[in-house]
Amino acid sequence: xxxxxxxxxxxxxxxxxxxxxxxxxxxxxxxxxxxxxxxxxxxxxxxxxxxxxxxxxxxxxxxxxxxxxxxxxxxxxxxxxxxxxxxxxxxxxxxxxxxxxxxxxxxxxxxxxxxxxxxxxxxxxxxxxxxxxxxxxxxxxxxxxxxxxxxxxxxxxxxxxxxxxxxxxxxxxxxxxxxxxxxxxxxxxxxxxxxxxxxxxxxxxxxxxxxxxxxxxxxxxxxxxxxxxxxxxxxxxxxxxxxxxxxxxxxxxxxxxxxxxxxxxx
Ligand code: ENP
Numbered sequence: 001x002x003x004x005x006x007x008x009x010x011x012x013x014x015x016x017x018x019x020x021x022x023x024x025x026x027x028x029x030x031x032x033x034x035x036x037x038x039x040x041x042x043x044x045x046x047x048x049x050x051x052x053x054x055x056x057x058x059x060x061x062x063x064x065x066x067x068x069x070x071x072x073x074x075x076x077x078x079x080x081x082x083x084x085x086x087x088x089x090x091x092x093x094x095x096x097x098x099x100x101x102x103x104x105x106x107x108x109x110x111x112x113x114x115x116x117x118x119x120x121x122x123x124x125x126x127x128x129x130x131x132x133x134x135x136x137x138x139x140x141x142x143x144x145x146x147x148x149x150x151x152x153x154x155x156x157x158x159x160x161x162x163x164x165x166x167x168x169x170x171x172x173x174x175x176x177x178x179x180x181x182x183x184x185x186x187x188x189x190x191x192x193x194x195x196x197x198x199x200x201x202x203x204x205x206x207x208x209x210x211x212x213x214x215x216x217x218x219x220x221x222x223x224x225x226x227x228x229x230x231x232x233x234x235x236x237x238x239x240x241x242x243x244x245x246x247x248x249x250x251x252x253x254x255x256x257x258x259x260x261x262x263x264x265x266x
Contacts, residue, residue, distance in 0.1 A: 002051075002125035004135075008110045009123065015039055015106055022102050027092050030068035030102055038106070041065055043121075045136070047114040051122065052132035056143035063147050066103040070096055072154030079168070079175050080161040081196070087238055088159065095157065098148045107144070112136055145178035153187040159194050159235065160212065163201030167211030180218065190225045194232040199243045206230050 008014065019035035041062040046054045076095035078085040085097055092100035099108045113126035113136045127135045158175070160168035170176060195212055197203050205212050207228035219226045231248075240249035 002113075002122075002127045003131055004113075004126045004128040005111050006123045006125045007112045007121040011110060011112055011121065012039060012043075014110065015042065018106055019102065022105050026105070027100075027102070033066065033068075033102065038062065038065055042106070043112075043114075045140070046112070047121070048117065048119050049114060050116050051113045051127055051135060053134050054136040054139040055134060056139050056146065059140055059143045063103055063143055066106065067147065067151070068102055070101065070148065070151045070153070074154075075148070075152035075156045077149075077156070077158045077175050077179055078160070079170055079173060080164040081159060084161075084196075084235070084238065085159055088235055098144055101148060103144055103147065107137075107140055112140075141174060142178050145174045146182045149179040149182035150184060152183060155190045155192055156183065156188050157192045157194065158215075159196065160205070160215075161201075162195040162197040162203055162205045162212075162230070164204065168195050168205035169211040169215040171211060171214060180222075183222075183224075185223055188224065190227065191219050193226065193228040194235060195228065195230050196232060196235045196239070199239050199246050199248055 016035050016039050019033065019038055023030055023033050023035070042059070045058040045062060049058075074092075074096040076085065076089055076097045078097065082099075086099065089095040089097045089100050098104040111126055113122050114120070115122050126137070129135065129138055162168050164170075193207065193212065193215065195205060195207055204210070207230050208216070212228065216226050216228060236248070240246070243249055
C-alpha cells in the first residue's frame with residue numbers, strides 16, 4: 001500500500017532488548033528504566049491511528065520516560081556521515097550522539113508504522129516522507145532531535161561532511177529545523193563545527209564557504225561562540241584506517257627521528 005519499507009520484523013524484541021542492553025551494558029549511568037513500559041509508550045504513540053497523522057507530541061510519554069542526562073561537552077550533532085559519526089562517538093565513550101542516548105539507541109536504524117483501526121503493526125509497508133510528512137518514524141526523530149538539543153550543554157560539536165552533494169549543512173533538515181532552534185543558549189558555552197571531506201571525495205564545502213558559512217552566520221546571529229575546523233585530524237585518523245595509503249593519510253614527520261626509523265635492531 002505504501003511506498004516505504006514496512007515495520008522491522010521482531011521490532012518489539014529488538015527495542016526491548018536494546019533498552020536492556022543500554023541500561024545494563026552500554027550506559028548503566030542512566031540508572032533504572034522500565035523497558036516494557038518504554039515499549040508501551042512507544043507503540044501507543046502510533047498504533048490504531050492514521051499512519052499519516054502522527055505528531056512528535058504523540059511520543060511525549062516515551063521521551064519523558066526514557067530521558068536521562070546528556071553529559072556536558074559530549075553532544076555531537078551531524079549530517080550525512082552516520083557511519084563515521086558512529087565510530088567516532090564510540091557508543092557514548094567519546095561523544096554522545098543522539099543515537100548514543102537511550103531514546104535514540106532504541107529506534108536507531110529501525111522502521112515502524114501502525115494501521116488505522118487495528119492495534120497491529122504494518123510489516124508490509126510504511127509511508128515515506130514524500131507520501132506524508134507526519135509519519136511515525138519522522139515524528140519520532142523530530143521529538144528525539146528536539147529533546148536531545150534541549151538537553152545539550154557546554155561545548156557542543158557538529159560533524160559535517162564537506163563532500164556532501166548539496167552542501168555540508170542542509171539548510172532544511174533535522175539539524176537545521178529541529179535541533180538548532182531548540183538549543184538552550186544559556187547552557188551552551190561554544191559550538192565547535194568540524195567539516196571533514198571524504199578521503200576520495202570532492203571538497204564541496206569548507207569553513208567560511210557555501211552552506212557552512214550560512215550555518216556559522218546563523219549560529220553567530222543566535223549569539224553563540226562558534227569555531228570551525230576543516231578536516232579535523234582525529235576524525236581524519238579514523239577515515240585513514242580504511243585508506244592508509246592515501247596521500248592525505250601520511251602522518252606528518254614531527255615525531256623524533258628515532259621513533260620514525262622504528263625499533264633499533266641489533
Ligand atoms: P541520515 O539520513 O544520514 O540517517 C538516517 C538513519 O539514521 C536512519 O537509519 C535513522 O534511523 C538513524 N538516525 C539516527 N539518528 C537519527 C536522527 N536524528 N534523525 C533521523 N534518523 C536518525 O540522517 P539525517 O536524516 O540526516 O539525520 C541526521 C540528524 O540526526 C542530525 O540532525 C543529527 O544531529 C541527528 P531510522 O529509524 O530512521 O531508520 C534526528 C533525525 O542526530
